[in-house]
Amino acid sequence: MKDSVIELNDENFKENIGSGVTLVDFWAPWCGPCMMQGPIVEELAGKVEGKARVAKVNVDESMQTAIQYRIQSIPTLMIFKDGEIANQLIGLHTEEQLLSAVNEVS
Numbered sequence: 001m002k003d004s005v006i007e008l009n010d011e012n013f014k015e016n017i018g019s020g021v022t023l024v025d026f027w028a029p030w031c032g033p034c035m036m037q038g039p040i041v042e043e044l045a046g047k048v049e050g051k052a053r054v055a056k057v058n059v060d061e062s063m064q065t066a067i068q069y070r071i072q073s074i075p076t077l078m079i080f081k082d083g084e085i086a087n088q089l090i091g092l093h094t095e096e097q098l099l100s101a102v103n104e105v106s
Helices: 011-017 034-048 064-068 095-105
Strands: 005-008 021-027 053-057 078-081 084-090
Touching: 005 011, 005 034, 011 053, 011 078, 021 034, 021 095, 034 053, 034 095, 078 095, 084 095
Parallel strands: 005 053, 021 053
Antiparallel strands: 021 078, 078 084
16 A cells, blocks of 8 residues: 555544545455555545545444444545545546545545
């Protein structure tokens, strides 16, 4: 995983989404579409640096967070602004779609 993508879990989730704009990729290693989404999210991280943070949450390892945000299918990508959900995208998305969604919020 690239250095510009933050690995979040149940313990550090809230503090990392509390301020600014953060795109969070909820995923699992057994999920085929998640494996396709991962490199796209990592590529996006470099393009939004300074504007937004990019993070990933493994739903198998961070079940409390997944339950709290009602993650029912993965990949789910949420964009948080100052700790609040600003946008949610479910399923596989292109880099262009994600960049557009981040730009709308930031």
